[in-house]
Amino acid sequence: MSKTIEVMYERGVFKPLQRVDFPEKTKLRLRIESEGLYEVIEDLSGMFGDMKEDPLKTLLENRR
Numbered sequence: 001m002s003k004t005i006e007v008m009y010e011r012g013v014f015k016p017l018q019r020v021d022f023p024e025k026t027k028l029r030l031r032i033e034s035e036g037l038y039e040v041i042e043d044l045s046g047m048f049g050d051m052k053e054d055p056l057k058t059l060l061e062n063r064r
Contacts, residue, residue, distance in 0.1 A: 005018055006018070
């Protein structure tokens with residue numbers, strides 16, 4: 001089974017940000033993906049679908 005959930009890393013422990021239904025002491029495999037700038041821009045680009053230019057290019061040019 002595969003399921004994606006968001007977690008917060010705090011004081012050495014990964015804490016789920018939503019309810020999970022696993023019995024206590026269930027051994028799981030954790031894949032870590034940090035949400036970086038590229039992912040944020042990719043998420044936001046859906047809101048600006050009518051843009052003619054690449055949102056990442058525009059952001060990088062205007063941050064100077």
